[in-house]
Amino acid sequence: MNAFIDFMEKHFIPVASKIGAQRHLVAIRDAFMVTMPLMILGSFGVLINNLPIPGFQEFMTNIFGGEAWKGFGGAVWNGTFGVLSVFIAFLVAYNLAHTYGKDAVATGVVSVATFFTLGAALTGMNSSGLFVALIVGILVAEIFTRLVGNPKLIVKMPDGVPPAVARAFASLFPAMITISIFGLITAILAGFGIEDMFASFYELVQEPFMGLANSYPSALLIAFITPFLWFFGLHGANMIDPFMQTINAPAIEANANAIAKGLDAPYIVNKPFIDSFVNLGGTGVTLGLVIAIYLVGRKNKQLMVVNNLAAAPGLFNINEPLLFGFPIVLNPIMFIPFILAPMITVTIAYFATSTGLVPPATAIAPWVTPPIIGGALVTGSISGGILAAINLIISVVIYIPFIIMINIQEARKANI
Template identity: 80%
Template sequence: MDGFINFMEKRFIPVASKVGAQRHLVAIRDAFMVTMPLMILGALAVMINNLPIPGFQELMNGIFGGEAWKGFGAAVWSGTFGILSVFIAFLVAYNLAKDYGKDAVATGAVSLASFFTLGAATSGMGSTGLFVALIVGILTAEIYSRLSGSEKLVIKMPDGVPPAVARAFASLLPAMITVSIFGLFAAIVTGLGVKDMFASFYALVQEPFMGLANSYPSALLLAFIAPFLWFFGLHGANMIDPFMQTINAPAIAANVKAIEAGKAAPFIVNKPFFDSFVNMGGTGVTIGLIIAIYIVGRKNKPYMIVNNLSAAPGLFNINEPLLFGLPIVLNPLLFIPFILTPMITVSIAYFATKTGIVPAATVMPPWVTPPIIGGILATKSLAGGVLAAVNIAVSVLIYMPFVIMANIQEQKREHA
């Protein structure tokens, strides 16, 4: 194990660190972090409209004299998920330009203009246009940042002109050129007979990609990557978040539409699926480790001290105290259960959802929602809570032998 850790520290960690700090991935991650409260609100609004409590729909219809009360949820959805791609087009360009040291607000505005130049107003403002929004945000930031850095394209105003006016004229030509490039591309695509660029891109690229990411092998890989990176001290969740977010919102939106149409939800793998059934207590299903320590590790004083400090954050899926306190990071003893537990729990959750025992996740509760409650909210079903409880029990059983081994090591150390 020591040889493996040394090898990983020398060969893998430097590469992973560079990937995690890659400016484009960081820009995407930070953009979705800004929109997270809005997506949670939109998902909760839909949950209220479709709350699966017997008699709830009839009660609300009776109070309001029809289904007019659902207008609130529909309006909130339209202002959150309904324009998600618009937020992303602006925020990705904004974050990337900020990293380059350029005018972030101006770059974001140009990105929005470029996005709508492609025809986003027709069908691309919601999750359907998310991939295009990411591409537009990145390309706009790259093009506009370079053009605005050219002195030949800067229109200089005489002294005494207000700074805001001078900045506007300085960015005039770069903005015009950038938007024109996207306009030219839109004209070419239309000339080729494509009536709706966003719908076509969704059908050709985004939907197949989501289907590929929705498979069991990909779910297993995602469950493996985050704890594996965390073991070496890298924030695994942050590093895979850009990928997760690209499939998250479209998958939830597609699930909601399918259920409203009376069909089965097509996408199992999304963020609430992982938050509710895999990342309970934090990466590595460490809620199971906390419980296991209380059951069989009470004589291990160092473990109990850290565990007592970690229990409350763990209830809200925050496990940094455990990761660095026990520690789990670079701890060979806990490497196996920390990697194995999420892979087993994701398998249980995937096939429970695949077979229809548990409904697919269609609501995105805040990631700090306590375990079991999150499963109920995400699936709008008590079955989701039962599945979360089963996975917690499984995680406790996996961690217990390793906590016992840690007890033996601690006793040997005390008597040495």
């Protein structure tokens, strides 16, 4: 194990660190972090309108004399998921321009204008246009930030002109050139018969990608890679978050729409699924570790000091005190359960959902929602909470033998 750790520290960690700090991935991650409250609100608006409780729809319709009561959820969706791609187009370009030290607001505005130049007003403003929004945000930032620094494209204003006006005219030609490039692309595509680029891109690229990411192997990979990166001190959740978010919002929306039509939800794997059934207490299902220490590690004073400090944050899925205080990071004994627990729990959760024992996740709960409660919220069913509780118990069972092993090692050291 020590040889393996040395190899990873020498060859893997430097590469992974560069990937984690890559400016485009960071820009995407930070953009979705800003929109997360909107997605949480929007998903609960949809969940209220389609709550899977027998008799709920009829009860609400009888009280309000029709389906006008669904207006609240619909309005909330329109202001959140309905325009999500517009926010992402702005925020990705904004964040990326900020890393280049350029005018971030102007870059974000040009990105939104470009997004609509491609025809977003037709079908691309909601999550179906998310992939195109990411591409537009990145490309616009790369093109516009280079043009805006070109002295040949700056409109020189007389002395005494307010700085805000001077900045606006400095961006005039770069903005015109950037938007015109994408306008030309739209015209060329229309010439080939592609009238709705967003719908075509969704059918050809985004939907198949979501299908691949929705499989059991992909769920297993997600459950593995996050704790694997954390074991070496890299923030695994942040590193794979851009990937998770690109499938998250469209999958949630597709699930909600399917349920509203009385159909089966098409997507099992999404971020609330991972948060509520796998990351119980944080990456590695570490709330199970906290409970395991209380059960069999109470005589180990060092462990108990750390555990007492980690217990309260762990209830809200914050586990840095355990990761670095236990420590789990670079601890050979904890490598196996730290990787094994999430892979087993994701397997149980996936097949419990695919077989219909538990409804799929159709809502987004804040990631700090306590375990079990989160499972019930994202599925709109008590069975979701029961599944989370079962996974938590299983994680405790997985961690107990390794805590006993640590206790034995500590006892041997004391007797030497």
